[in-house]
């Protein structure tokens with residue numbers, strides 16, 4: 808994959824973008840950035856409040872500006888960036904990512920598993936309503952996620968295993984002190 812300087816994790820709600828991103832960054836000794844966190848800090852409002860006050864179009868504008876600012880800063884420092892589930896679907900954001908020459912990784916998984924993971928989390932997600940709506944939205948978005956440089960299947964896998972697979976796919980080496988237990992070791 809050449810000289811990877813920015814890895815951007817994409818995928819639907821519940822795919823593990825934040826958990827895998829945090830662990831991957833720690834294991835590589837890179838910086839981690841979460842786009843939803845950036846949006847909330849810039850706006851001084853939660854994602855839920857932004858949706859309530861400004862609707863989805865207002866949220867998408869804030870998301871685009873936050874991504875633009877994030878990609879423009881500290882050029883050259885290697886980073887892992889977790890996007891929110893809808894960010895990669897917006898064409899303007901795809902253009903920003905291409906211009907930044909980011910490596911995009913799609914964390915894939917079956918909709919029922921993603922829905923179950925979301926149910927276990929306290930995070931408020933305005934675009935997760937009932938299962939039928941969730942599955943329909945995932946089906947509509949999946950073709951776009953599949954345009955990412957790499958796809959990693961997360962089904963039935965731990966955050967650790969997915970993190971190792973992402974690094975392997977991108978040819979990235981963990982720093983020795985953070986490499987975790989050797990394969991096959993009991994944990």
Ligand code: S3P
Nearest residue numbers: 819820843891892893932933934
């Ligand atoms: C969204 C996903 C959320 C967040 C917002 C919208 C979406 O991020 O950005 O609620 O459109 O799928 P996660 O994928 O981290 O839940």
